[in-house]
Amino acid sequence: MAREPGKSVRLKLTLSYAGCIMLTGVMLLAVVWLFLLRYIPWAIRDPRQDGRPGMPGLGVPDRSDLLIAFVPKVLVMLFLLLVFGLGAGWLLAGAMLAPLARITHATRMAGNGSLSHRIELEGRNDEFRELADAFDTMLAQLEAHVAEQRRFAANASHELRTPLAITQTLLDVARKDPQRDNGELVERLHFVNTRAIDLTEAMLLLSRADQRSFTRSHVDLSLIAEEATETLLPLAEKSGVTIETSGDPAATLGSFALLQQVATNLVHNAIVHNLPYQGNVWVTTSAGPDSAVLTVENTGEKLSSQLVSTLVEPFQRGTGRIRTDHAGVGLGLAIVKSITRAHDGSLTLTPRPDGGLRVTVKLPAAPDHP
Numbered sequence: 001m002a003r004e005p006g007k008s009v010r011l012k013l014t015l016s017y018a019g020c021i022m023l024t025g026v027m028l029l030a031v032v033w034l035f036l037l038r039y040i041p042w043a044i045r046d047p048r049q050d051g052r053p054g055m056p057g058l059g060v061p062d063r064s065d066l067l068i069a070f071v072p073k074v075l076v077m078l079f080l081l082l083v084f085g086l087g088a089g090w091l092l093a094g095a096m097l098a099p100l101a102r103i104t105h106a107t108r109m110a111g112n113g114s115l116s117h118r119i120e121l122e123g124r125n126d127e128f129r130e131l132a133d134a135f136d137t138m139l140a141q142l143e144a145h146v147a148e149q150r151r152f153a154a155n156a157s158h159e160l161r162t163p164l165a166i167t168q169t170l171l172d173v174a175r176k177d178p179q180r181d182n183g184e185l186v187e188r189l190h191f192v193n194t195r196a197i198d199l200t201e202a203m204l205l206l207s208r209a210d211q212r213s214f215t216r217s218h219v220d221l222s223l224i225a226e227e228a229t230e231t232l233l234p235l236a237e238k239s240g241v242t243i244e245t246s247g248d249p250a251a252t253l254g255s256f257a258l259l260q261q262v263a264t265n266l267v268h269n270a271i272v273h274n275l276p277y278q279g280n281v282w283v284t285t286s287a288g289p290d291s292a293v294l295t296v297e298n299t300g301e302k303l304s305s306q307l308v309s310t311l312v313e314p315f316q317r318g319t320g321r322i323r324t325d326h327a328g329v330g331l332g333l334a335i336v337k338s339i340t341r342a343h344d345g346s347l348t349l350t351p352r353p354d355g356g357l358r359v360t361v362k363l364p365a366a367p368d369h370p
Contacts, residue, residue: 013089013092013093013096013097014086014089014090014093015089016089017085017088017089017092017093018082018085018086018089019085020085021081021082021084021085021089022078022081022082022085025077025078025081026078029074029077029078033070099121099128099129099132100128102119102121102132103119103121103128103131103132103135106118106119106135106139107135110139110142115139115142115143115146116143117139118136118139118140119132119135119136120132120136121133163192163193163196164196166188166192167189167192167193170185170188170189170192173185214254214255214257214258214342215255216253216254216255217253217254217255217256218251218252218253218366219251219252219253219254219255219256219259219366220249220250220251221250221251221252221259221263221285221292221293221294221363222247222248222249222250222285223249224256224259224260224262224263224294225245225247225263225267225283225284225285225294226245227260227263228260228263228264228266228267228283229243229245229267229283231264232264232267232268232271235268235271235272236271236281239271239272239274239279240276240277240278240279241271241274241275241279241280241281241298242278242279242280242281243267243271243280243281243282243283244280244281244282244283245283245284246282246283246284247283247284247285247286248285248286248287249285249287250285250286250287250292250293250294250365251287251292251365251366252292252343252345252363252364252365252366253343253364253366253367254343254363255343258339258342258343259339259343261335261336261339262294262335262336262339262340262361263283263294263296265332265333265335265336266294266296266332266336266359266361267281267283267296268332269296269298269332269333269359270283270296270297270298270357270359271298273298273300273356273357274298274299274300274356275299275300275355279298279299279300280298280299281296281297281298281299282295282296282297282298283295283296287365288365289365290364290365291362291363291364291365292362292363292364292365292366293360293361293362293363294360294361294363295358295359295360295361296358296359297352297356297357297358297359298356298357299352299354299355299356300355300356300357301355301356302351302354302355303351303355303356303357304351305351308349308350308351308357309349311333311349311357312333312334312336312337312347312349313334333349333359336359336361340361340363343363343364344363344364345361345362345363345364346361346362347359347360347361347362348360348362
């Protein structure tokens with residue numbers, strides 16, 4: 001937005017400081033002048049000038065003499081106050097605005113794409129220090145978000161390139177061998193195309209959660225957990241996994257569809273990342289004074305804390321799966337993290353001592369119905 005150039009803040013502060021000093025000086029000199037007039041009300045003249053006898057007296061100046069002697073000194077004093085006010089005000093304003101100049105410099109660097117620069121303002125805590133610290137925090141979060149988006153874009157490009165390359169290869173083979181049976185080719189193309197569609201839909205869901213473009217309503221996590229369990233029960237039975245669901249009603253505010261996706265992704269991951277036989281999945285819900293909690297645990301291989309900390313990154317996969325036909329696209333926990341964050345909640349992943357994973361989603365509790 002184009003604006004006309006104006007006076008700098010430093011100049012305005014300088015003029016303000018000088019004006020305050022001048023006003024204080026004028027008021028002080030006015031008080032002195034009134035004081036002098038109060039105690040010299042009339043002219044006192046030498047008695048010898050009246051021709052009366054008496055001891056010679058000393059002449060005291062009248063008001064005109066006092067005015068002649070007082071005004072030049074007042075003008076000189078006001079001039080010195082003006083010079084001092086301008087000089088001291090300019091230096092003082094510069095010192096006061098120095099932190100603002102550093103913040104402005106950091107803002108311009110951030111605008112040019114340099115997000116790694118930090119202000120790191122020294123000194124005690126004041127308004128400028130709070131502003132600088134808040135700006136540094138914002139830069140750190142923005143830098144982390146941009147880095148995450150770049151990793152996501154690179155990983156998404158790689159993941160999408162794989163099915164496209166496979167499709168291109170299959171089509172090239174079919175074109176070079178027209179006599180070949182197309183039944184197997186169509187089946188493989190269908191599988192690859194389905195995987196690409198799943199990946200695209202997962203990225204769209206992740207983007208929707210990040211934008212928080214959804215309507216909030218009262219949602220019971222216990223009902224969502226039961227529905228997700230019933231939906232995935234055939235997969236669990238086919239995989240030899242036992243699912244146990246328990247818990248109390250846990251109401252929160254959010255999108256039913258997105259929270260249903262959270263529960264479905266967690267239960268699905270718990271099934272496919274499990275023991276090859278006699279695996280278990282535990283789905284529980286609980287409600288606190290200010291929170292609604294969904295916990296999904298599963299048996300499986302022992303996981304290190306370092307590996308668990310990377311599972312929420314997009315396209316990160318943990319241990320091997322017990323079924324290769326449910327490979328997923330590597331966005332399950334990333335979607336859960338994004339949806340949880342969009343609902344102002346927290347996601348905690350903890351490796352179980354006996355193997356497997358415990359995932360806890362903690363959301364703000366819904367207020368009581370009016």
